[in-house]
Amino acid sequence: MSPATQNTLDIEAELQVKYHVAITRDVFSPDNPLLLETVDRSDPAAKQLVILDAALSTVLRERVEAYFAAHDVTAEVIEVDSGEINKNLDTCLSIVDALERSGARRQSNPPIAIGGNVLIDVAGFSASIYRRGIPWVRVPTTLLGMIDGSVSAKTAVNHQGNRNRLGTFHPAMRTVVDTGLLASLPRRHLVNGCGEILKMAMIKDSRLFSLLEEHGPELVASHFRTEPAEEVVTRAIDGMQSELRQNLWEKDLRRIVDYGHTFSPPIEMAVVPELLHGEAVAIDCLFTAVLSYVRGRLSGTDVRRVARTMHRVGLPLDHPLFYDIGMLERAMEEARLHRDGSLNLPVVQEIGSCAFTQEVTREELHQVTALLKELAQSAGENLPAPAPQR
Ligand SMILES: NC(=O)c1ccc[n+]([C@@H]2O[C@H](COP(=O)([O-])OP(=O)(O)OC[C@H]3O[C@@H](n4cnc5c(N)ncnc54)[C@H](O)[C@@H]3O)[C@@H](O)[C@H]2O)c1
Ligand SMILES: O=C(CO)[C@@H](O)[C@H](O)[C@H](O)[C@H](O)COP(=O)(O)O
Ligand SMILES: [Co+2]
Numbered sequence: 454m455s456p457a458t459q460n461t462l463d464i465e466a467e468l469q470v471k472y473h474v475a476i477t478r479d480v481f482s483p484d485n486p487l488l489l490e491t492v493d494r495s496d497p498a499a500k501q502l503v504i505l506d507a508a509l510s511t512v513l514r515e516r517v518e519a520y521f522a523a524h525d526v527t528a529e530v531i532e533v534d535s536g537e538i539n540k541n542l543d544t545c546l547s548i549v550d551a552l553e554r555s556g557a558r559r560q561s562n563p564p565i566a567i568g569g570n571v572l573i574d575v576a577g578f579s580a581s582i583y584r585r586g587i588p589w590v591r592v593p594t595t596l597l598g599m600i601d602g603s604v605s606a607k608t609a610v611n612h613q614g615n616r617n618r619l620g621t622f623h624p625a626m627r628t629v630v631d632t633g634l635l636a637s638l639p640r641r642h643l644v645n646g647c648g649e650i651l652k653m654a655m656i657k658d659s660r661l662f663s664l665l666e667e668h669g670p671e672l673v674a675s676h677f678r679t680e681p682a683e684e685v686v687t688r689a690i691d692g693m694q695s696e697l698r699q700n701l702w703e704k705d706l707r708r709i710v711d712y713g714h715t716f717s718p719p720i721e722m723a724v725v726p727e728l729l730h731g732e733a734v735a736i737d738c739l740f741t742a743v744l745s746y747v748r749g750r751l752s753g754t755d756v757r758r759v760a761r762t763m764h765r766v767g768l769p770l771d772h773p774l775f776y777d778i779g780m781l782e783r784a785m786e787e788a789r790l791h792r793d794g795s796l797n798l799p800v801v802q803e804i805g806s807c808a809f810t811q812e813v814t815r816e817e818l819h820q821v822t823a824l825l826k827e828l829a830q831s832a833g834e835n836l837p838a839p840a841p842q843r
Contacts (some may be wrong), residue, residue, distance in 0.1 A: 577607075696709060
């Protein structure tokens with residue numbers, strides 16, 4: 454003890470969380486009880502706050518209101534503009550104001566967020582800072598929100614051009630996934646969700662990859678109504694939850710679910726809204742697969758399978774900024790900072806398994822960009838042999 458120190462105190466506590474994810478059909482059918490389970494029906498004056506993605510106003514508002522009315526619950530629906538461009542503090546504060554007006558309390562009638570994962574991320578962030586955290590419920594309405602965000606504990610807004618720079622760990626107490634809600638989702642956003650499914654498949658589930666490879670285009674065309682939609686959605690959710698539950702607070706910053714999320718974040722942010730999140734992630738997945746190929750760790754056949762699958766589903770194979778070496782190096786620098794000093798770049802070894810690397814040289818970046826260009830221009834058909842490593 455230094456002479457100036459009189460006393461010391463160490464405080465240690467554990468934060469335990471428990472949250473529930475239900476996969477259902479017809480979530481807004483009055484017969485479906487799932488969204489009533491958190492409503493306090495002993496207080497007839499209590500209102501249920503619903504934070505609805507404004508893009509779903511015409512599709513869902515009446516159904517949501519009718520659902521609660523059928524059970525004599527008054528729903529107060531506020532509509533919030535979504536899309537990456539609105540994932541910011543202004544949107545968060547508008548939700549905080551709605552929480553204040555609605556008298557949101559800690560335990561009863563937690564607000565229900567219904568919408569794309571942008572709306573869900575911002576609503577969750579708002580719930581986590583309002584009164585230092587109130588419970589909340591979420592109903593994702595995009596494929597990406599259903600297969601990825603649905604089990605996540607993370608909330609966030611973008612800040613100063615940086616993706617998810619402000620955020621918290623504050624999982625929704627309940628999440629209800631109903632793939633029937635994908636009926637109105639525009640095709641590009643279905644494809645976008647396939648970007649994160651591809652990520653999950655490449656890092657840990659070769660069966661999921663084969664399903665996407667074989668059935669991806671029909672799944673997108675049918676809005677995930679045809680076989681094997683259920684297996685694809687369940688496997689993707691299961692892959693995510695099994696990774697998250699062992700490292701929910703991200704004490705370990707070597708995360709395989711960061712695959713596709715190293716080069717893409719600043720590129721995605723630089724061109725918002727030109728590249729959607731899942732599109733940027735998918736290009737990064739392919740880029741990093743080419744890196745594995747250059748290193749002799751992944752076969753050319755597997756890289757072509759990835760590229761062809763992306764092309765057939767409708768995902769972009771490249772973007773000009775993935776050829777900008779300065780941008781790629783800045784992205785790695787930023788990832789290192791985000792991962793506390795280590796790059797921790799997940800690299801696929803064979804489809805369905807991966808490892809980590811801590812360094813990518815400029816020469817490798819040049820080789821990868823040259824090969825990616827050939828691959829993208831040939832829609833996944835042409836992948837020349839990598840130049841011998843010096
Ligand atoms: N918290 C997490 O762990 C986590 C995980 C993955 C992604 N994310 C975040 O999710 C965001 C992307 O989410 P997204 O892809 O859902 O985008 P999004 O929320 O922008 O939704 C896409 C568009 O579709 C509209 N929409 C949503 N559902 C619809 C439906 N059923 N019918 C018609 N239109 C509908 C939305 O209004 C929006 O315009 C990114 O910001 C990413 O960082 C977070
Ligand atoms: O995009 C997200 C979360 O925003 C997920 O798909 C993904 O699995 C991971 O959580 C991201 O790699 C890390 O996200 P972040 O820490 O950069 O916000
Ligand atoms: Co992601």
